[in-house]
Amino acid sequence: MDHERPAAPRPADGYRHWQAVARAIGTDSDPMVRRRVRVALLATFTGDFLTELLPVAALAHRLQIRTPAVPFGQVEQALLDARSPLRDDPPDYVVLAGTATDLVPADFRPGDAATAKRLSDEAVARWTRLWDAAAETGAQAVQLGFAPPAVDPSGAAAWRSPGSVSALVRGVNQRLSEQAAGRVRFVDVERIAAEYGLARWSDARYWYRLRQPCALDATPWLAAAVVDAIAVDLGLTRRCVVVDLDDTLWGGVVGQDGLDGLQLGSGPVGEAYADFQRYLAGLASRGVVLAVCSKNDPELAERALAEVPGMILRREDFAAVSAGWEPKSRQLAGLARTLRLAPDALVFVDDNPAERAEVAAALPDVAVVDLPTAPSEYAAALAAVPGLAAGTGTADAGRSRSYAALAQAEALAAQHHDLGDYLRGLEMTATLGPVDAAALPRASELVGKTNQFNLTTRRRTQAELAAVIARTDTFAARLRLADRFADHGDVGLVVAVATGVEVEIDTLLLSCRVIGRTAERALVAAVGRWAVARGARRLVGRYVPTDRNALVRDAYLDLGFRLRDENPDGTRVFVHDLANGAPAASPYLKETVDAG
Amino acid sequence: MPVDGTTAAEAVLAAFKDVTGDTAPRGLDTLPQDVGEWTSLAHVRLVHAIEQQLGCELPERFLAVGPSLGELAAAAGTGGGTA
Known part of the structure; x- marks a missing residue:
């Protein structure tokens, strides 16, 4: 065009x-x-x-x-x-x-x-x-x-x-x-x-x-x-609302007015700010992740979130807080990295038109809310952002906690120089379960929105996914991951189809939140066990390149497969011989089974 | 609010161009059969555009294809019957 x-x-x-x-x-x-x-x-x-x-x-x-x-x-x-x-x-x-x-x-x-x-x-x-x-x-x-x-x-x-x-x-x-x-x-x-x-x-x-x-x-x-x-x-929804603090979550500037001098909770202006916070709390309860991006002293921002009188939102409602004096576009990019979200998952809410313009110019994929001047109109302005107010498909109040746990896991990683020690320190449990009617909406959501750890990026509607899974020659499993910081919910999916003596992995994906945790091993091992049980001789994995999934180009090599074929379009086909059994599971995950 | 005939005529001709993308070939005498794009759906869009532009509401019978642009302008010029 x-x-x-x-x-x-x-x-x-x-x-x-x-x-x-x-x-x-x-x-x-x-x-x-x-x-x-x-x-x-x-x-x-x-x-x-x-x-x-x-x-x-x-x-x-x-x-x-x-x-x-x-x-x-x-x-x-x-x-x-x-x-x-x-x-x-x-x-x-x-x-x-x-x-x-x-x-x-x-x-x-x-x-x-x-x-x-x-x-x-x-x-x-x-x-x-x-x-x-x-x-x-x-x-x-x-x-x-x-x-x-x-x-x-x-x-x-x-x-x-x-x-x-x-x-x-x-x-x-x-x-x-x-x-x-x-x-x-x-x-x-x-x-x-x-x-x-x-x-x-x-x-x-x-x-x-x-x-x-x-x-x-x-x-x-x-x-x-x-x-x-x-x-x-x-799965094309905005998953994270990033809010400014001063004159956005409360009236006034905390650095000038002090913690006790802000408008929040009482009076016509204070009530409006409190109601906006209630609206944000409602979004969080439906699985929308909240984060803060503020030009403020970092310690003061943390104190304000914890101590400003009349706060409806609590510090733990925010998956991440970015406060400092860098341009907000840089702060937002940092938040996106920490939370492993793409910029097109973010909605930015800031009362200052200059900050909004700076973010809009630097990060065009971020939805920047054109906030009215009156706080009484903030919630309506945010509600008008397409794809945010419509619901996330699987409302998950724990999702925000899961994103917050990413920052905690990063801190843990900093304490360990050995990857194995770090992974063991996370005390992870992987629960494998069937993709039944109850699990299907979340599985469909993962199929729709997962980009980075997605080997084939086969997008399917919920109905299409249900049809594939219902076939007798298909194996499908979802993976739920919990660690010492949070239960991340269903974050992985595998779908495999048997064809003669081979079983091909049609879909293998993980939510960005748990990349690097070796959870893919649990999924592939489960497929391998199913393939061995039905007498298959080889497990086939395929990598189909997109502009977002270069991360997993060698994933099957890491899983012990060997490269069988590589096409000019970049598609790579890998194979694992099942003569010696299924691929090994992860040594860092305690595995349990949810029969559904 | 009733509008004067000149304003209504100008608004109807402008709405026609807006909806069909073309100037009315016979001005206010243009009839649906003069213009291939004047379908029943285009007619509804035309009536809606006229109502919006002039802040009036045309009687229900004008939602059916048939009247010339001049007749629509006349109805709109008198406030459409229900101003």
């Missing part, structure tokens, strides 16, 4: 702006995108307006979306009819979308609670059957929740009135979202419509004339939510 890539608009910019960007994008291929996916909207309404905006919403995630055309109202036909083009050439994602009108037949009379209960059952059965049909094609389903009607005869009591359409919608949404967990991505349209304003969410003229359920200016909000869900599924 020879023209400049259009900037990602915000939903509040409105439909006209988004549509103009849609025209500007055209069908060009952008080499800067991180992933390319095909997304089919299967809707009971006119989907053109939503479909045309999906590639625009994808810009914020550096994602490219192609949208095969599906006529509206063809939901069942597209997924269930054996002759459907969608079944021959399935997209990566199918977005399933209906309206409240689908839930009620023409003769339904509001207030009929018994009928509403039956209709709720029928709706849940209908849409979950479509989830199964989507999974059969290999496509990952994204289910849109239903928007409630803007006007309800029960008025303000509509949610609580059995038999009202509003209550029916809410009940169906609740049941679908519960059943979606670990299975399909659920987009809470009810919540988005409430945020936008239910009265403005729809425009009755558009519904009756066009079967278009959203007002055009609400459509960018819906498109953004759909693509956020896809980005989460692909």
Whole structure:
């Protein structure tokens, strides 16, 4: 593409702006995108307006979306009819979308609670059957929740009135979202419509004339939510929020005003800062890592985090604290190294426009929040960052602790000159377990986002991964690692496929947090044991180079494999003879098994 | 808010160019059949653009393809019926 890539608009910019960007994008291929996916909207309404905006919403995630055309109202036909083009050439994602009108037949009379209960059952059965049909094609389903009607005869009591359409919608949404967990991505349209304003969410003229359920200016909000869900599924999320201290976490400058002279917790300004801290604490509880980047005396910054009266966040909520007088871009780069995160995983929050500009210029992949001047608006500004507010897929309150443990492990490494002593000092336990339904979302997340320790970088949606794992000739295992500082959760995955006398390792990856801990040995040894048990004679490993995984070019040599072949594209094939048994496990890991 | 006829006409012609990428070939007399790109979806975008530009709301019947640009301007010029 020879023209400049259009900037990602915000939903509040409105439909006209988004549509103009849609025209500007055209069908060009952008080499800067991180992933390319095909997304089919299967809707009971006119989907053109939503479909045309999906590639625009994808810009914020550096994602490219192609949208095969599906006529509206063809939901069942597209997924269930054996002759459907969608079944021959399935997209990566199918977005399933209906309206409240689908839930009620023409003769339904509001207030009929018994009928509403039956209709709720029928709706849940209908849409979950479509989830199964989507999974059969290999496509990952994204289910849109239903928007409630803007006007309800029960008025303000509509949610609580059995038999009202509003209550029916809410009940169906609740049941679908519960059943979606670990299975399909659920987009809470009810919540988005409430945020936008239910009265403005729809425009009755558009519904009756066009079967278009959203007002055009609400459509960018819906498109953004759909693509956020896809980005989460692909693991393309921002994982770490880095905050400044003075006038960002509290009002005032600690170096001038002193620990007791800051605004936090009381008064209109102090309450706003406290609420912003509560918002950050909420993000942390969902697995978002918090860190500090401040131009301050390091000791004073640490003291302030521990002692400023009214703090909601505690020192242990932050995985790392960088304080000093270096440019913030350098501090951020240092934090990224410590936390083993790429710059595109970071969100930077700072009240000072000059600091923001410096970071944005030096580190263009960092999401720099254009913070308003009033602290009362900080949380909303941060919530508007795409891929952060949508959720991380597997909310993991322990993840922040795991990142904090990296700094502690670094300190331990400094005490040991011998690598073996250091690894033994970590007192690590590796737990191997099956990739069952409960483990699948995290495994899918790892497949989507792991770059550095990833031998083949085979990206798969959750549905695709589930299909591969379900095959009888496939072995899959996840690895959970704990050390003396933290339980890091599921951080490793191996998938291997048997072909005749050989077993080939299809996927071998580790989270950046545990690279260098020899955990890959446990995974490969487990594959080896499975291969020996089924009578295989050789274990084959493959390294497929990307611009991020040079680190593991020789990983199989380190594991005792020998190089069998090397292609001009850099792909290397290794083999391990199983005549003498499986590859050795790590001497530094105590291994346990979780049967699932 | 009702707008005067000149403003409405200019806004409608500008919205038309914005949506289709072309100048209206017959000015305010342009009809859907005069322009290949004037599809039903383009018409909805046109009505939305006019409403945004003039801060009015056109009656539902104008969401259907049919009226000329001049008729849309006239409806918008009187506040679209529901200012």
